[in-house]
Amino acid sequence: MNIEELADICSASGRRPHIISSGNTAVIATLGMEGRLFYARNGEVVSLFRRESAENISTSKTGYLNPGGDGFWPAPEGTRFGYEYSTGAWRVPAAIISAQYDIVSKSSDSLEIAAEIDLVNNQQLGIPCRFIRKVSVKDVDGASVIEQYDAIEYLGCCELAEGTFSIAPWSLSQFTVDKNTIARFGDPGQAVRDLYQPSKELLSSDGKVVTMKHDDKNRIQLALPEKSGFVELLVPEKNLQITRTSLPLAEGLSPVDIADYPPDADPGEAVRYSIYNDPSGFMELETVGGCTKELVPGAVLGVNMTNVIKAIN
Secondary structure (H helix, E strand, C coil), rough: CHHHHHHHHHHCCCEEEEEEECCEEEEEEEECCCCCEEEECEEEEECCCCCCHHHCCCCCCCCCCEEEEEEEEECCCCCCCCCCCCCCCCCCCCHCCCCCEEEEECCEEEEEEEEEEEEECCCCEEEEEEEEEEEEEEEEEEEEEEEEEEEEEEECCCECCCCCCCCCCCCCCEEEEECCEEEEEEECCCCCCCCCCCCCCHECCCCCCCEECCCCCCCEEEEEEHHCCEEEEEHHHHCCCEEEEEEECCCCCCCEEECCCCCCCCCCCCECCCEECCCCEEEEEEEEEEEEEEECCEEEEEEEEEEEEECCC
């Protein structure tokens, strides 16, 4: 699909798409569809895009329609501090689904958007927030480079004490894959933590880089520490290499757990990168930010990341 087709579909559904570009690199931001970002290269959309999500509305009764692209969710997902089990069953918070982003600033090759999103965690604690997304694009030596900053600003009037909450920006970037797709990440020098089915049979390492085959039968998610350094997809069918890195967290921020655990569970090990494999034919490259010990009014929790898309050959 080319970028004009995606923009036309989203415009017809009132999703308010905006395009920024530089050379062969472009990003389409959909202000009325969760603020999702769709990456494009040479006029073609690289990100996963699901048309039905643009043309229909997700509800707790009809189920969640995944738009694809690069989504911005609050971490964690599960545990007693998470945001996907506040009703007892898994669901994407209605505040995320119905968020209407506005443009804060825009140029031909950069964009900042923001939306107010009130969250309720699995302990029924309400946390009013402002979600901020900044993105810029450029071409560098034949590669498409997309710089991204996602942040959560706490709008509440009360300080939240240490041990009563957990919240961090979480960017989940989705891409269509096939059986020949390979995911890669820096070998952390320790056992890889699986959040769903075991991945051991799919993994191999040369001591520096771990590779994982796409699995078309099982949901697999790898939770990776800071030392992994990067996450990456090789998609031979499209001759694409997609690499995501992230800057170290700012002073005072500590990484959190993203695990899809039951809402009465305690958090486990902290996560900075993640790779998710869905048997329906897509994979995610994920970056997770950090949280402060206490959450004071006006606090901004941000994460910087870089996406590089280029030909494998």
